[in-house]
Amino acid sequence: MEHYTMNLTLKIWRQQNTQTPGRFETYPVKNISSEMSFLEMIDVLNEQLIKEGKDPVAFDHDCREGICGMCSMYINGRPHGPWQKNTTCQLHMRAYQDGDTITVEPWRANAFPVIKDLMVDRSAFDRIIQAGGYISVNTGSAVDANAIAVEKDHADAAFAAAACIGCGACVAACKNSSAMLFVSAKVSHLALLPQGSPERKTRSMNMVAQMDKEGFGACTNTGACEAVCPKGISIENIARLNREYMMTGLSDD
Amino acid sequence: MKWSEIFTSSVGKKWVMGLTGIFLVLFLIVHVGLNACIWAMDNGEMFNRAAHFMGSNAVPRILEVGLFAGFLLHMIQGWMLEWQNRSKRKQGYAVSMGNQGSKWYSRSMGILGTLLFLFLVMHINHFWVPSRITGLDAVTIDGKQYHDLYREMLTVFQNNPLVVGLYTLGCISLFWHLLHGFQSAFRTLGVTNPRYLAFIENTGLVFSLVVCTAFALMPISMYMGWVK
Numbered sequence: 001m002e003h004y005t006m007n008l009t010l011k012i013w014r015q016q017n018t019q020t021p022g023r024f025e026t027y028p029v030k031n032i033s034s035e036m037s038f039l040e041m042i043d044v045l046n047e048q049l050i051k052e053g054k055d056p057v058a059f060d061h062d063c064r065e066g067i068c069g070m071c072s073m074y075i076n077g078r079p080h081g082p083w084q085k086n087t088t089c090q091l092h093m094r095a096y097q098d099g100d101t102i103t104v105e106p107w108r109a110n111a112f113p114v115i116k117d118l119m120v121d122r123s124a125f126d127r128i129i130q131a132g133g134y135i136s137v138n139t140g141s142a143v144d145a146n147a148i149a150v151e152k153d154h155a156d157a158a159f160a161a162a163a164c165i166g167c168g169a170c171v172a173a174c175k176n177s178s179a180m181l182f183v184s185a186k187v188s189h190l191a192l193l194p195q196g197s198p199e200r201k202t203r204s205m206n207m208v209a210q211m212d213k214e215g216f217g218a219c220t221n222t223g224a225c226e227a228v229c230p231k232g233i234s235i236e237n238i239a240r241l242n243r244e245y246m247m248t249g250l251s252d253d
Numbered sequence: 254m255k256w257s258e259i260f261t262s263s264v265g266k267k268w269v270m271g272l273t274g275i276f277l278v279l280f281l282i283v284h285v286g287l288n289a290c291i292w293a294m295d296n297g298e299m300f301n302r303a304a305h306f307m308g309s310n311a312v313p314r315i316l317e318v319g320l321f322a323g324f325l326l327h328m329i330q331g332w333m334l335e336w337q338n339r340s341k342r343k344q345g346y347a348v349s350m351g352n353q354g355s356k357w358y359s360r361s362m363g364i365l366g367t368l369l370f371l372f373l374v375m376h377i378n379h380f381w382v383p384s385r386i387t388g389l390d391a392v393t394i395d396g397k398q399y400h401d402l403y404r405e406m407l408t409v410f411q412n413n414p415l416v417v418g419l420y421t422l423g424c425i426s427l428f429w430h431l432l433h434g435f436q437s438a439f440r441t442l443g444v445t446n447p448r449y450l451a452f453i454e455n456t457g458l459v460f461s462l463v464v465c466t467a468f469a470l471m472p473i474s475m476y477m478g479w480v481k
């Protein structure tokens with residue numbers, strides 16, 4: 001693809017901390033390379049701001065290769081920007097043209113309070129995992145990998161669900177700020193495997209209870225989560241969680 | 254975990270919506286089937302007999318109580334869910350996601366349901382109240398007295414373009430509500446198999462189209478004078 005440079009106008013949400021209300025600031029950036037990633041473009045802006053003696057834009061990032069799930073940016077009305085199955089760090093500036101205006105907002109949900117600017121507190125997800133997103137095993141030497149037979153279909157579905165990187169785009173996209181795609185991915189990936197089966201009942205109960213406590217909304221099957229998920233997690237997982245949950249509710253004592 | 258807590262959790266509330274939704278769908282099948290008798294072209298005889306059966310027999314009368322309860326539960330739970338879900342994002346987005354990834358009607362179940370509620374208030378007033386409470390003129394078929402619900406329908410629809418328009422609007426709202434609701438209910442109840450889901454989605458589309466068109470054609474038929 002042809003390399004080109006562009007001048008852009010950025011409208012970025014600035015917010016000092018959780019308590020103070022935020023506002024949009026407009027910044028021009030010049031000579032942005034089409035080969036830069038979106039985060040590198042923000043890096044350029046931040047260097048410019050630091051030179052001008054201003055406060056750089058705070059944003060989360062870690063791996064910059066689409067696997068850690070930190071880079072939460074809501075870009076022009078879409079979590080992680082315009083590309084399909086993609087994270088913000090893997091979005092490249094060739095998605096834009098000279099003269100474009102790009103609006104960048106943080107994930108917005110009561111359960112994800114803004115820490116500063118584009119950075120939100122996603123520890124609610126950690127607490128949901130702590131409530132049941134694990135298996136309990138006694139330590140000792142590792143069991144031979146082939147000792148437990150796993151049905152191929154289940155292994156594939158579990159693997160697909162395990163691809164969730166906990167980025168929170170599903171919550172950001174959902175009109176109900178529902179975390180059901182995330183929670184259902186975690187529940188499915190464990191419940192489908194023999195190692196996860198013994199605790200499947202308490203797991204779905206406890207994780208849903210924690211999800212409700214954190215202030216996420218209920219699912220209404222609109223499908224917005226699936227459309228923006230960088231890992232292509234399917235909403236079939238949500239149906240599976242619905243089933244797991246009710247079967248447990250009706251059969252557990 | 255207490256048993257009752259299941260139905261107050263976010264997933265449990267969805268189950269209530271799904272179960273009551275499917276119950277209401279079943280009711281629609283009965284309702285549209287019985288009403289289709291107006292097209293028997295027998296001056297409403299078959300229709301009046303069917304309506305009489307539903308009004309006098311104990312089984313439908315008991316089911317009717319269940320129906321009112323089902324509607325109430327579905328509506329109250331629907332409004333509460335809508336309100337609670339909307340309150341989970343106090344600070345909204347400047348640029349909305351719009352239709353990128355979800356259909357407008359899937360995001361509008363609350364408003365479509367509210368339109369249905371307004372329609373129901375009018376509809377119950379037109380037919381259920383006179384037939385069960387305030388009384389209707391009688392008609393004699395084979396020496397037996399029947400409520401002339403058919404005549405009542407003609408009175409309501411024959412010369413009232415406004416009422417016919419409102420009924421058509423009600424049917425359009427129902428169409429969009431069901432287009433999302435039908436398949437959504439099965440997802441809520443835990444159907445994950447992609448082949449079944451494809452079948453359910455297609456069934457939902459055909460069901461919504463057929464039922465809503467049939468309902469809409471009833472007032473229109475009377476207004477246009479296709480049935481007299």
Ligand code: HEM
Pocket residue numbers: 219220221267270271272273274275277278281327328331332334335362363365366367369370373430431433434435437438439441
């Ligand atoms: C009269 C007032 C009504 C109101 C206020 C209402 C409201 C709602 C709302 C808000 C939802 C979305 C809930 C959710 O997805 O969690 C919903 C879902 C649904 N509604 Fe209604 N509705 C009404 C009438 C009806 C009628 C007449 C029918 C059909 C015969 C119906 C069938 C359904 C179905 C099948 C669902 C899907 C349930 C699910 O997603 O699990 N509703 N309704």
Ligand code: SF4
Pocket residue numbers: 069163164165166167168169170171181182185225228229230231232233
């Ligand atoms: S389900 Fe997808 S969108 Fe949601 S947290 Fe996991 S990877 Fe992110």
Ligand code: FES
Pocket residue numbers: 060061062063064065066067068069070071087088089090
């Ligand atoms: S920075 Fe790790 S996924 Fe984007």
